[in-house]
Amino acid sequence: MVSLLDVIGPVMVGPSSSHTAGACRLGLLARGLVGGTPPSALIELHGSFARTGEGHGTDKAIAGGLMGFRPDDERLRDALDIMEREGLAYTFEKTKLGEEGETHPNTVRITLERGGRRAVMVGSSLGAGRILVTEIDGFPVEVHGNYHTIVLVAEDIKGSIARIAGILADDGVNIANLRLTRKQRGGDAFMVIEADDQPEEKARDDIRALPWVKYAYRLDKVGA
Numbered sequence: 001m002v003s004l005l006d007v008i009g010p011v012m013v014g015p016s017s018s019h020t021a022g023a024c025r026l027g028l029l030a031r032g033l034v035g036g037t038p039p040s041a042l043i044e045l046h047g048s049f050a051r052t053g054e055g056h057g058t059d060k061a062i063a064g065g066l067m068g069f070r071p072d073d074e075r076l077r078d079a080l081d082i083m084e085r086e087g088l089a090y091t092f093e094k095t096k097l098g099e100e101g102e103t104h105p106n107t108v109r110i111t112l113e114r115g116g117r118r119a120v121m122v123g124s125s126l127g128a129g130r131i132l133v134t135e136i137d138g139f140p141v142e143v144h145g146n147y148h149t150i151v152l153v154a155e156d157i158k159g160s161i162a163r164i165a166g167i168l169a170d171d172g173v174n175i176a177n178l179r180l181t182r183k184q185r186g187g188d189a190f191m192v193i194e195a196d197d198q199p200e201e202k203a204r205d206d207i208r209a210l211p212w213v214k215y216a217y218r219l220d221k222v223g224a
Helices: 004-008 017-032 048-056 058-066 074-085 160-170 201-208
Strands: 040-047 089-095 106-114 117-127 130-136 139-143 148-155 175-182 188-195 213-219
Touching: 017 048, 017 058, 017 106, 017 117, 017 130, 017 213, 040 048, 040 058, 048 058, 048 106, 058 074, 058 089, 058 106, 139 148, 139 175, 139 188, 148 160, 148 201, 160 175, 160 188, 160 201, 201 213
Parallel strands: 040 089
Antiparallel strands: 040 106, 106 117, 117 130, 130 139, 148 188, 148 213, 175 188
């Protein structure tokens, strides 16, 4: 099915929906992993992002996203200057994140730190402003940013999903999708919860307070 967004593209500051709007949304999601604007970040650009990203404003878009600017924010044009004025240490590097044909050409790995929390996210811009996050902190994920999302790492114990779902239900949040990834039985489990409704901070804090939850963060909806 072809949507209107696929035909006319997203509302954004140009010039490119893939290199600008999608890149900005990746920055916005990464920002949520540390709970706000990170003072430092390493941004590794792969493929087309590395080859043509500077000319298309990819660096400005990702920096702007990390600072909380959305794709239609005019400040994206001056994001690098704003970054320097704010004293933010964002470093851009060109790299290879996989073999040709295996890794999407518009891919970035963002490593960021804030308040003692370090996060690593890998994501791609798919075109027309659409994005896909494929890895968070070494765990394979599938996040498109079209829902309000909670990501968390917890010990792999019985009843954990039911307890977390109950907290969200008490908050009036309807779960749209839930995915759990673990590297081994009894080890850490990474959970991605996509919701139709925006969870309140209290719900996130209640999840964080569970003794077997190591961390939990809310990612704002960044898609259409």
